[in-house]
Amino acid sequence: MELLIAFVIAILFGIGTYLLLSRSLLRVVLGTAILSHATHLTILTMGRLKRGEAPIYVKDALLSYSDPLPQALILTAIVINFGVTAFLLVLAYRTYQELGTADLSELRGVSDE
Amino acid sequence: MNNLVVIPILIPLVTALLLLFFRKNIFWQRVVSIISALLALGVSILLAITVAQDGIQVSQIGNWPAPYGITMVADLFSAIMVMLSAVMAIAIIAYSFNYIDRKREEYFYYPLLQLVLMGINGSFLTGDIFNLFVFFEILLIGSYMLLSLGGEKYQLQEAVKYMIINILASSLFLVAIALLYGVTGTLNMADLAVKIAALEDTRVITVISMLFFAVFAIKAALFPLYFWLPGSYHAPPTPITTLFAALLTKVGVYALVRTFTLIFVQDVSFTHTVILVIAGFTMSLGVLGAVAQMDFKRILAYHSISQVGYMVMGLGLYTVTGLVGTIFFIVHHSLIKSSLFLISGITEKITGTTDLRKLGGLLTAFPLVGWLFFIASFALAGTPPLSGFFSKFLLIKAGLDIGQHAIVAVSILVGTLTLFSMVKIFYYAFWGKEPHKYIPKDGTKWVRLTPAVIYLITLSALIGVNFEWFYSYALMASEQLMNPEIYIEAVLGRGGH
Numbered sequence: 177m178e179l180l181i182a183f184v185i186a187i188l189f190g191i192g193t194y195l196l197l198s199r200s201l202l203r204v205v206l207g208t209a210i211l212s213h214a215t216h217l218t219i220l221t222m223g224r225l226k227r228g229e230a231p232i233y234v235k236d237a238l239l240s241y242s243d244p245l246p247q248a249l250i251l252t253a254i255v256i257n258f259g260v261t262a263f264l265l266v267l268a269y270r271t272y273q274e275l276g277t278a279d280l281s282e283l284r285g286v287s288d289e
Numbered sequence: 290m291n292n293l294v295v296i297p298i299l300i301p302l303v304t305a306l307l308l309l310f311f312r313k314n315i316f317w318q319r320v321v322s323i324i325s326a327l328l329a330l331g332v333s334i335l336l337a338i339t340v341a342q343d344g345i346q347v348s349q350i351g352n353w354p355a356p357y358g359i360t361m362v363a364d365l366f367s368a369i370m371v372m373l374s375a376v377m378a379i380a381i382i383a384y385s386f387n388y389i390d391r392k393r394e395e396y397f398y399y400p401l402l403q404l405v406l407m408g409i410n411g412s413f414l415t416g417d418i419f420n421l422f423v424f425f426e427i428l429l430i431g432s433y434m435l436l437s438l439g440g441e442k443y444q445l446q447e448a449v450k451y452m453i454i455n456i457l458a459s460s461l462f463l464v465a466i467a468l469l470y471g472v473t474g475t476l477n478m479a480d481l482a483v484k485i486a487a488l489e490d491t492r493v494i495t496v497i498s499m500l501f502f503a504v505f506a507i508k509a510a511l512f513p514l515y516f517w518l519p520g521s522y523h524a525p526p527t528p529i530t531t532l533f534a535a536l537l538t539k540v541g542v543y544a545l546v547r548t549f550t551l552i553f554v555q556d557v558s559f560t561h562t563v564i565l566v567i568a569g570f571t572m573s574l575g576v577l578g579a580v581a582q583m584d585f586k587r588i589l590a591y592h593s594i595s596q597v598g599y600m601v602m603g604l605g606l607y608t609v610t611g612l613v614g615t616i617f618f619i620v621h622h623s624l625i626k627s628s629l630f631l632i633s634g635i636t637e638k639i640t641g642t643t644d645l646r647k648l649g650g651l652l653t654a655f656p657l658v659g660w661l662f663f664i665a666s667f668a669l670a671g672t673p674p675l676s677g678f679f680s681k682f683l684l685i686k687a688g689l690d691i692g693q694h695a696i697v698a699v700s701i702l703v704g705t706l707t708l709f710s711m712v713k714i715f716y717y718a719f720w721g722k723e724p725h726k727y728i729p730k731d732g733t734k735w736v737r738l739t740p741a742v743i744y745l746i747t748l749s750a751l752i753g754v755n756f757e758w759f760y761s762y763a764l765m766a767s768e769q770l771m772n773p774e775i776y777i778e779a780v781l782g783r784g785g786h
Contacts, residue, residue, distance in 0.1 A: 211460045215460045221467075260430065263430070283450070
């Protein structure tokens with residue numbers, strides 16, 4: 177199971193990197209989103225994939241618990257990523273409005289010439 | 290249980306929330322901001338004294354014991370960094386009063402500054418590696434907004450690039466944290482140190498440590514990942530640039546020092562040699578970039594890169610003296626580089642440009658600005674009795690002590706080139722004749738910008754004059770860093786778990 181997920185993560189990273197390297201600003205934004213999904217899957221996989229009880233402590237019972245920490249980490253990361261992506265979309269749109277282009281190769285040069 | 294550790298994070302948070310309620314009332318925005326900065330300085334000095342007297346201060350949030358809950362830790366190095374952030378905040382906020390335009394002030398400039406400060410202080414004080422990520426994000430989100438605030442074309446263009454590179458860095462940071470968690474099963478830094486020391490096969494840890502190094506190298510702008518820095522330093526108004534130069538790259542350096550003295554010390558001969566080599570490249574390529582530029586702010590931005598190399602050099606040497614040099618250099622660079630950026634802002638206010646080819650004769654027309662720049666640039670190049678001399682002296686001594694002659698030679702050569710490019714600014718902007726009579730747009734309002742610069746330069750001179758006293762404090766901090774057992778014991782209690 178871990179091996180399968182590892183391949184999924186690798187593919188997602190590949191797609192994310194490909195999109196990041198493209199010229200269109202919107203594609204780059206989508207690339208960052210996919211990259212963060214790959215990251216969240218990595219965290220989940222690193223907590224080991226297994227079937228287990230909910231992590232609630234019961235006295236004298238030797239149950240096999242799922243690790244709750246990766247889920248807490250992913251939840252935090254998703255919230256942060258949601259906010260950042262929203263801001264990046266607005267920023268990208270504003271950049272497109274002001275500069276009249278969404279082509280990253282035209283977003284070069286210095287301010288005062 | 291000690292709540293003093295958390296207060297430097299809470300003060301900016303509460304201030305930011307408070308400021309959101311009356312964004313149109315500029316007067317109270319300013320008053321509350323500066324009072325909060327002074328309060329933060331008071332608390333951070335108190336924290337520094339407490340840590341020096343009673344040892345490392347630890348706060349377990351919610352009273353959950355160490356590896357399970359979130360831990361806030363203040364050792365001497367953290368305390369110094371928090372104090373530095375408070376000192377810089379005062380200068381930047383005071384300078385902003387007369388620099389930032391009304392529109393920006395109305396659109397949450399001061400609350401954003403406070404949020405960034407909160408993220409910075411949080412990064413310095415946290416004892417949990419995932420928490421470090423969260424505080425990084427807080428300061429990054431604040432810095433994205435500050436960078437794009439105002440919506441000028443060039444600002445937006447650079448903000449997009451800055452954001453994308455930092456989102457990439459954050460993703461890598463999370464992957465590195467996930468891998469580390471997969472190997473050790475913990476995220477508490479002290480616990481990580483214990484678990485890693487107990488591992489038999491540490492090769493995988495070395496790989497993960499290099500991933501962390503890449504992440505922090507992006508934040509700190511190390512070779513070859515510094516390409517984002519000059520653009521994003523040039524785009525926003527001067528006080529924001531100053532905040533970035535003074536504190537944001539320092540957070541990256543702090544994270545490097547913290548992780549590579551506490552957690553990743555399993556293969557020092559490899560990891561710290563890599564750091565040392567990268568430091569050499571960073572300082573030399575940064576200064577070569579500075580020599581090639583013809584713009585006041587751009588030269589300073591490239592210098593920032595080169596100087597980060599010096600800070601990391603102390604870490605790469607990995608001796609007590611080397612780390613004392615790192616600490617001194619961080620403090621010195623924050624004070625002096627900020628004062629130089631603030632001076633570039635003053636000349637921009639007077640002349641309306643930062644292009645060196647259009648400047649000239651400022652020394653005769655505005656002697657105060659000229660002499661302030663003169664002092665600050667000599668401090669940057671490392672002339673006694675200012676703070677720059679002692680920081681470079683310590684680093685070079687540390688290098689010679691363990692026979693790393695190559696890096697010492699590079700650092701001395703880079704020092705010469707630094708002086709050369711500062712002289713270049715002086716030659717073009719301050720000597721010669723005025724190309725035309727400068728009539729500042731706002732009359733003599735630029736004079737009100739000078740106190741912040743004088744305050745920073747005075748502090749730098751104070752460090753130079755009271756070198757012995759500051760040295761003994763930094764030595765204590767450095768010895769704590771080189772003996773991570775003290776940190777681990779303070780967090781986890783006696784004898785690990």
